[in-house]
Amino acid sequence: MQSVSISRLFVLVVLAVGAATSAVAQDPAPSTRETAIEQDQAEKVKALHPYVPGKGEALFNRAEDILVNGVPSWHPFFTSAYYGGGFTLGAGYAHHVSPYNMIDVRGSYTILGYKLLEAELTAPRLFHRRGSLSVIGGWREVTQAAFYGKGMSTSLDDRTDFAFQQPFGSGTLTFWPTRRLWMLRGGLELSRYSQQAGEGSFPSVDKVYTPATLPGIGTKTTYVHSQGTFGFDWRTSPGYSRRGGFYGVTVHDFTDPDEKFGFRRLDYEVIQHIPIFREAWVISLRGEVQTTYTKNNQQIPFFLLPYVGSGSTMRGFMSHRFRDQNRIVGQVEWRIMANRFMDTAVFYDAGKVTARRADLDFSGLKSDYGIGVRFHGPFATPLRVEVARSPEGTRLVVAVQPIF
Amino acid sequence: MSTLSFVSSARRASGAILLVAALGLCGRAVSTQRPRFYPDDPIAREPESQDASKAKPYFMGSLYEMSNNLFVTAGYKPSGTRAKSINSIDEVPDSSWFTNRIGSTTVTVEEIVRGPNRGAPPDPSRWTLTREKTSGSHPGFTARDAKGETWFLEFDPPYFPEGATGAVAVATKIFWALGYNQVESFLTTFDPKRVDFDPKATIRRPSGARTRFTPDDMNAILERVAKKADGTYRVIAGRLIPGKILGGFLYDGTRPDDPNDVVPHEHRRELRALRVFGAWTNLTDLKASNTLDTLLTRNGRTVVIHYLQDVGSTFGMCNDLHEWDLSYEHFFQADTTWRRLFSFGFALSPWQRVHYVEYPSIGKFEGDVFDPRTWRPQTPTTAYLEMRDDDAFWAAQRVAAFSDDLIRAAVHTGEYSDPAAEKYLADVLIKRRDKVTRLYLSAVNPIVNPRLDANGRLTFENAAFAADASGAAATYRASWFLFDNATGERQSLSETQSRTTTIEAPRGVLPTTSGSFVGADVAVESEGHPTWRRPVRVYFRRSATAWTLVGLERLPESAAASTRVAADPL
Numbered sequence: 001m002q003s004v005s006i007s008r009l010f011v012l013v014v015l016a017v018g019a020a021t022s023a024v025a026q027d028p029a030p031s032t033r034e035t036a037i038e039q040d041q042a043e044k045v046k047a048l049h050p051y052v053p054g055k056g057e058a059l060f061n062r063a064e065d066i067l068v069n070g071v072p073s074w075h076p077f078f079t080s081a082y083y084g085g086g087f088t089l090g091a092g093y094a095h096h097v098s099p100y101n102m103i104d105v106r107g108s109y110t111i112l113g114y115k116l117l118e119a120e121l122t123a124p125r126l127f128h129r130r131g132s133l134s135v136i137g138g139w140r141e142v143t144q145a146a147f148y149g150k151g152m153s154t155s156l157d158d159r160t161d162f163a164f165q166q167p168f169g170s171g172t173l174t175f176w177p178t179r180r181l182w183m184l185r186g187g188l189e190l191s192r193y194s195q196q197a198g199e200g201s202f203p204s205v206d207k208v209y210t211p212a213t214l215p216g217i218g219t220k221t222t223y224v225h226s227q228g229t230f231g232f233d234w235r236t237s238p239g240y241s242r243r244g245g246f247y248g249v250t251v252h253d254f255t256d257p258d259e260k261f262g263f264r265r266l267d268y269e270v271i272q273h274i275p276i277f278r279e280a281w282v283i284s285l286r287g288e289v290q291t292t293y294t295k296n297n298q299q300i301p302f303f304l305l306p307y308v309g310s311g312s313t314m315r316g317f318m319s320h321r322f323r324d325q326n327r328i329v330g331q332v333e334w335r336i337m338a339n340r341f342m343d344t345a346v347f348y349d350a351g352k353v354t355a356r357r358a359d360l361d362f363s364g365l366k367s368d369y370g371i372g373v374r375f376h377g378p379f380a381t382p383l384r385v386e387v388a389r390s391p392e393g394t395r396l397v398v399a400v401q402p403i404f
Numbered sequence: 405m406s407t408l409s410f411v412s413s414a415r416r417a418s419g420a421i422l423l424v425a426a427l428g429l430c431g432r433a434v435s436t437q438r439p440r441f442y443p444d445d446p447i448a449r450e451p452e453s454q455d456a457s458k459a460k461p462y463f464m465g466s467l468y469e470m471s472n473n474l475f476v477t478a479g480y481k482p483s484g485t486r487a488k489s490i491n492s493i494d495e496v497p498d499s500s501w502f503t504n505r506i507g508s509t510t511v512t513v514e515e516i517v518r519g520p521n522r523g524a525p526p527d528p529s530r531w532t533l534t535r536e537k538t539s540g541s542h543p544g545f546t547a548r549d550a551k552g553e554t555w556f557l558e559f560d561p562p563y564f565p566e567g568a569t570g571a572v573a574v575a576t577k578i579f580w581a582l583g584y585n586q587v588e589s590f591l592t593t594f595d596p597k598r599v600d601f602d603p604k605a606t607i608r609r610p611s612g613a614r615t616r617f618t619p620d621d622m623n624a625i626l627e628r629v630a631k632k633a634d635g636t637y638r639v640i641a642g643r644l645i646p647g648k649i650l651g652g653f654l655y656d657g658t659r660p661d662d663p664n665d666v667v668p669h670e671h672r673r674e675l676r677a678l679r680v681f682g683a684w685t686n687l688t689d690l691k692a693s694n695t696l697d698t699l700l701t702r703n704g705r706t707v708v709i710h711y712l713q714d715v716g717s718t719f720g721m722c723n724d725l726h727e728w729d730l731s732y733e734h735f736f737q738a739d740t741t742w743r744r745l746f747s748f749g750f751a752l753s754p755w756q757r758v759h760y761v762e763y764p765s766i767g768k769f770e771g772d773v774f775d776p777r778t779w780r781p782q783t784p785t786t787a788y789l790e791m792r793d794d795d796a797f798w799a800a801q802r803v804a805a806f807s808d809d810l811i812r813a814a815v816h817t818g819e820y821s822d823p824a825a826e827k828y829l830a831d832v833l834i835k836r837r838d839k840v841t842r843l844y845l846s847a848v849n850p851i852v853n854p855r856l857d858a859n860g861r862l863t864f865e866n867a868a869f870a871a872d873a874s875g876a877a878a879t880y881r882a883s884w885f886l887f888d889n890a891t892g893e894r895q896s897l898s899e900t901q902s903r904t905t906t907i908e909a910p911r912g913v914l915p916t917t918s919g920s921f922v923g924a925d926v927a928v929e930s931e932g933h934p935t936w937r938r939p940v941r942v943y944f945r946r947s948a949t950a951w952t953l954v955g956l957e958r959l960p961e962s963a964a965a966s967t968r969v970a971a972d973p974l
């Protein structure tokens with residue numbers, strides 16, 4: 001028995017020595033530096049695999065593909081059917097029908113129930129890259145847009161609501177004769193406004209006004225809207241710029257086949273960005289004047305009157321707060337670059353509406369001021385958040401486009 | 405079997421198991437213990453022993469890389485780890501990444517003028533366009549020259565005539581001399597009247613489809629570039645890199661499909677050093693898509709070769725004429741963002757006060773306000789953040805090796821039509837070279853090139869003094885020790901000192917046996933340089949007749965990042 005145990009122990013020792021020797025044989029100590037490195041390289045061979053991007057990287061790559069290469073895809077759509085609809089959510093699907101031309105079908109819905117459905121064909125590369133075309137058709141419904149009366153002396157208590165539905169179809173051709181700087185734009189739109197009673201908590205406009213006191217109430221009007229723009233644009237991009245400017249004039253003609261509500265409108269717009277301290281500051285100025293001209297014995301419906309008060313005109317006032325035949329708006333912003341992707345801005349807006357063109361001056365202007373941040377890329381401003389203060393209160397503006 | 409005998413056997417068996425375990429451990433310990441120095445130290449070339457032919461192409465998206473670098477990498481805490489691509493004497497051996505040139509050997513004016521260019525220049529008498537340009541920010545084409553060779557053509561933007569092309573021409577020479585694999589690049593001309601379109605030439609459209617490359621596509625690019633008075637265009641032509649294109653390399657980790665890539669890239673000294681070389685030349689665009697890995701078979705083995713492919717974002721070149729903050733701030737920095745926000749922009753940033761002498765062919769590039777410590781690439785990389793002072797010292801030695809003549813010769817290859825612009829670029833490079841070398845050569849103990857002769861006389865140079873980076877007097881102290889290469893044990897000897905760069909070893913104590921080792925900690929006492937007191941540790945191995953340098957450690961394996969001179973002083 002004892003001898004068996006000793007023999008077992010001997011076997012174990014032999015095995016132990018064998019194991020130790022085996023360990024040495026499997027992983028010999030390198031004799032040179034080169035061998036030591038080669039051992040590490042040989043070890044890596046056992047675990048070779050192709051590079052596999054993580055989920056986050058794959059997501060960014062997809063986003064880059066869409067942003068840079070414009071690959072067709074689903075996309076968010078935040079454009080409201082009309083100013084004043086509140087928070088807007090929507091989606092669209094863009095699909096290239098040719099190497100450059102694209103169809104985008106999209107829709108949005110606002111917290112107040114405004115609806116927008118439209119399809120747009122864009123052809124961005126016409127006439128040897130001198131022109132672009134947009135053809136758009138759609139329908140929108142606005143349920144409780146505000147109307148406070150005409151002129152500047154109305155109060156918030158005068159608010160009434162109105163609604164309308166509008167199917168529309170239009171084509172807009174933009175032409176750059178020299179491929180940059182000079183811009184000509186022409187457009188033709190066929191649409192039909194069906195003005196209806198407002199659905200909001202405020203009195204409906206037809207309860208306060210009559211068609212005699214407020215032209216356009218209850219109307220169903222078909223418009224042939226033609227327009228032409230002549231502009232000089234030397235901004236780096238309309239979506240985001242820290243230098244350059246835009247000077248433009250647009251002529252609109254709204255023809256009512258029934259000859260009740262036809263009119264013309266002239267828009268004058270001047271934008272100038274003045275960089276200071278190497279563009280860390282930018283003083284941005286915008287002036288805009290809209291004047292309207294009625295046609296023979298025709299009237300301008302109240303819902304197409306020029307207005308001030310919105311996230312793009314006077315930000316401290318309710319949307320469409322003041323309406324009348326003409327408007328003048330001046331905006332000045334002191335923009336401060338925080339970094340390559342974010343600016344902050346202190347701003348001041350002033351403006352008014354007038355019944356007579358002769359009253360378009362700098363007296364009696366309403367004004368507001370505020371501060372905001374903008375998140376931007378080199379060519380676009382996908383998010384703008386501002387707090388604006390006016391004598392009528394404080395408003396939060398969230399927009400997915402630049403102010404100007 | 406009785407119970408007693410069973411217990412006894414069990415005890416023996418347990419003892420045997422322990423013995424097995426002990427022997428196993430012993431065997432493993434023996435098998436893995438590596439000496440400090442091997443017979444082939446210091447190696448001059450990093451081996452590539454494995455076949456890498458299975459490596460697959462991958463191109464990292466720019467948006468992801470930029471976002472990751474700005475918002476994730478920017479928060480990376482440097483490990484303080486010593487570079488791992490160095491040999492035992494603190495030098496970077498040749499490899500598929502790097503070739504020792506300036507600073508290791510003499511680079512002549514003729515060599516730097518030729519740079520990476522080995523073949524003949526393109527024949528521009530006829531270009532055949534084959535597709536759009538696939539890399540770089542400036543407009544261009546891929547085209548075949550009259551001899552049928554493929555080139556990547558890049559033009560100048562209208563606001564930088566000669567600028568983008570000149571920057572590539574000059575920078576490829578500089579980065580080639582610094583040791584990086586560079587694309588062969590030649591300045592040449594493009595005449596739109598002498599252009600053909602390959603019938604198979606395509607271009608990627610916004611829809612994602614590739615359709616035929618048309619003359620209008622060419623015109624669309626030519627409208628955005630600088631045109632010469634004679635109707636032709638100045639271009640820089642980059643020769644097609646040999647081998648299969650695998651995409652860019654990253655500044656951290658390793659390629660998972662390359663068996664020879666075993667050193668994490670953030671620990672490759674030659675990549676860390678781009679912080680210094682980048683600051684000197686203002687190479688602001690350090691991103692993967694400006695690098696390139698290719699698969700090449702040489703000497704019967706397929707290996708990955710790593711190129712610093714696009715060094716055109718150098719000097720005053722950038723993507724936009726108005727990128728004032730470039731080289732002073734990353735595209736996003738939280739500290740400067742908050743400072744500007746809270747001060748409403750009244751707290752001016754340094755880039756708002758810099759005066760530039762702006763030549764259109766040079767851009768915003770100056771040497772008076774430049775501070776290597778505050779220089780910033782567009783986005784940080786992990787290798788950039790991992791740079792230690794010994795990495796910077798290594799890099800600065802190479803920058804210092806560029807004489808005025810070499811710099812002017814490299815700049816002359818930019819073929820700038822305005823002699824004043826050429827002179828200005830060279831002058832600024834010289835100013836920036838001096839700032840880089842003054843800072844980094846004096847940031848750590850600057851002794852270099854130690855030799856121990858058979859008589860026990862240790863001689864070295866002071867790199868800071870040699871480059872005029874410091875003029876102070878110095879006393880050198882050497883603490884000698886014997887070194888057991890097998891165990892790593894040190895046995896202290898005595899200390900000797902000198903006011904010159906030659907120190908005598910203690911008499912009669914150095915071994916004479918072949919294969920024995922001796923070392924010395926060499927510290928420098930010099931007013932105004934407290935960091936020089938940290939000794940450089942050197943090791944020598946005895947052969948039959950002489951001592952050979954086998955080890956040099958300028959900083960220990962782990963050095964606190966907060967003590968770095970390389971770090972931002974703000």
